[in-house]
Amino acid sequence: MYEKLETRTFLAMLVGVSLAFVLLMKPFFGPIFWAVAIALIFHPVQQKLRARMGDRPNTIALLTLILCMVIVIIPVVGLVFSLIAEGVNLYQKIQSGELKPGEYIDQVVSSFPAIEAFFAQFGVDFGDVRDRAVSVFVGGSQLLAKQAIGLGQNTFQFFLGLALMVYLAFFLLRDGNKLVELMIRALPLGDERERLLFAKFAEVTRATVKGNLLIAIIQGALGGMIFWILSIQGALLWGVVMAIVSLLPAVGAALVWVPAAIYLAATGDLVSAAILTAFGSIVIGLSDNLLRPVLVGRDTKLPDYIVLLSTLGGLAMFGINGFVMGPLVAALFMAFWGIFIREFSEDAQSTETNPPGLATESQQSEPADQG
Structure with a gap:
């Protein structure tokens, strides 16, 4: 009884000290x-x-x-x-x-x-x-x-x-x-689970930072370059803005270059509008589809709607770090549930195959063989 009390007290103090350490590191x-x-x-x-x-x-x-x-x-x-x-x-x-x-x-x-x-x-x-x-x-x-x-x-x-x-x-x-x-x-999660989760953490972090960020930089550079060629004011600024919005799937850099193309057409500069539209649709648009499988890998890619929601939620919760933290939390969420479904479904299937209290044929025949 006294040993259980000691263990519980130690674990409570361990959790308290760990939380205090996390709060201490929060500014950094x-x-x-x-x-x-x-x-x-x-x-x-x-x-x-x-x-x-x-x-x-x-x-x-x-x-x-x-x-x-x-x-x-x-x-x-x-x-x-x-x-x-x-x-x-x-x-x-x-x-x-x-x-x-x-x-x-x-x-x-x-x-x-x-x-x-x-x-x-x-x-x-x-x-x-x-x-x-x-x-x-x-x-x-x-x-x-x-x-x-x-x-x-x-x-x-x-x-x-x-x-x-x-x-x-x-x-x-x-x-x-x-x-x-x-x-x-x-960590008391089981070594196999922990290695799987650490591998998933590393995989998603590399994919998000190395892959998505590099793709965003490439799209922003391409957008800034075409803006500079077409003599649009603030080419560097709009290039960086395109890089940022490129982190969002489905819409991406089109949020910037499409209104710019419309404005060029409205002012009568139809040639520049056509060039920007063609460049944005073909070069900037297709760069994501061509580069993402190479830099990120299809097996690590979350569904687009999950990436969009988790990125927006991450930006709202963690600030600029959220474009990585959001998809990372979503990937870990899916990894935890994947482990849960796999392991517990296997346990359930084994229980259905051999319900508790019912012996298999070999187990039922063992006493007879021994007799």
């Missing part, structure tokens, strides 16, 4: 998560370096991290600063009256009256739609301007988080396998 959730993602994505590179250089964990982890910084971290940081600068410039032009989003929408409607008539069929006042579109546009540029001010005021915090992420990534690259084995020993 972003750097920790991205350090884990870096370690998972660059693990194959680390394995190749180990095969060539032998067992030199510190050197291999450092070389892998340097490669990651050159390929990913430094370009992404530069792109973020460029995006914010473009957003501030756009907001300043709107404030000065140089850019008037409302007039652009009015020009499109005057060229295509069917748009207003289409909304009228459903009892929707196009004026309200116009005002909301303008407010969203202005609000987005204002948000980027606020982010620039906030980044300027919190530069130290930003680089502190970046340094912490790089620091943690080094140790995860070096000691990641040991940490996974330690967690498998500690």
Whole structure:
């Protein structure tokens, strides 16, 4: 009795201390998560370096991290600063009256009256739609301007988080396998289940970050390039916006280039509108269908509706990290239920085949043979 009390008290304190530790690490959730993602994505590179250089964990982890910084971290940081600068410039032009989003929408409607008539069929006042579109546009540029001010005021915090992420990534690259084995020993889920769940976690993280993010970058680069060729203002800004919305299945970059093509047609620039439409439909649109099976793999791809809902839910719950966290939670949810259905359905089938209290023919004949 006393031993049970000791065990329960220890487990209660273990849960309490673990929750306290999680709350303690909560301010550093972003750097920790991205350090884990870096370690998972660059693990194959680390394995190749180990095969060539032998067992030199510190050197291999450092070389892998340097490669990651050159390929990913430094370009992404530069792109973020460029995006914010473009957003501030756009907001300043709107404030000065140089850019008037409302007039652009009015020009499109005057060229295509069917748009207003289409909304009228459903009892929707196009004026309200116009005002909301303008407010969203202005609000987005204002948000980027606020982010620039906030980044300027919190530069130290930003680089502190970046340094912490790089620091943690080094140790995860070096000691990641040991940490996974330690967690498998500690968690009371069964080693086979734990290895399956850890494999699913790594699989989905690699697929989401390496695959979806790389595809989004490619689509954003293609969109920004065609905008620059067609002399559309803010090509860099719209390219990054296309990269972001490309994370959403079904709609993707078309949310940006389709309105731009309509506006070009409304202003009479039919050649540019045709070029943008053809490029968006063929090059940008098909790049997702061609690259995703290669970079992500069909076996790791969640259904599009699950990806859409989990991405939107993840962005609402976790912020910018949600485009990875959302699909990851959805994949783990499906993995847990898959294990549950497989194992418990097998137990149910074995129970139906051999119900408790009923012996098989061999078991029934054993006493007779022994007699």
